[in-house]
Amino acid sequence: MEALMLRLRYPQQAFRSGMGILRLAKTHDRVRMEAACARALRIQAISYRSVASILDKGLDRQAPEQPDRPIIPHGNIRGPEYFH
Template sequence: MDQFIELEKQALQPLHPLRFEMRQTTIVTVMKNGHVCLHTDKHYYSVPYTFIGKKVKLFYSKSHIEIYYKYELIARHERMKGKSHYTTERAHLASFNLHIADWNPERFLTEANNIHPDVEAYIKEVLLKKAHPEQAYKSCQGILSFAKRVGHNRLIRACQRAHQYGLYHYRAIENILLRNLDQTEIEVEPTHMPKHDNIRGEEYYT
């Protein structure tokens, strides 16, 4: 018997070091930028761009994300918890979407701060106001592009004026610049704004 036990012990394989993890699943649609959203974390993961617009099944555990189209595994990622961030495998992206992989809040805030602290403060509000990161990133990219088109000083004043009216989007900055409102003095808003037909409302700037 002892000899039998010894032989059996030699034949035994070590237990797998990974513990079994419970998985949950959800069905999502691949967005136009080639990512899917795990709404539990509000985090975005890339899939091959050929699946854009397709409904896929997303399996997720505490540590990993697996994405299937029908019965085919098309992407696997380590699960991340960064809210409104992207996890992107560059090979997944079409050439026209490659630049999106480098977009993140820190990049836009740094670029804005290099122009002026008021521009950085404005961009921070844009990032906070938008429900979807991709929308916020596109808006930030468009706003910051005005620095090359009209110069730093005009963009700074446009951001200051838009901030005064609580408008945090690309169209507000564009309209302020088109109407040369950045060239006029910014009035200090009184505590109680009187209601008067001649006072321009928010719609004037949007």
């Protein structure tokens, strides 16, 4: 809820989205809800629709994705400072 309130411009939108996420807890157990919300926070997709999709597709039961290889430094790769 805190992440929703900070992200959305109008508190009413954040409240409605948060209530929808809480309503999902009626059909899913606490462990799945916690895992789905943690995954949503990790991928920065904290809307009702995103959490519902994570639960529907069973992504909450999968291990977090890890990058295959470490990022290598290279002169042609722009970092985050390039886009500011």
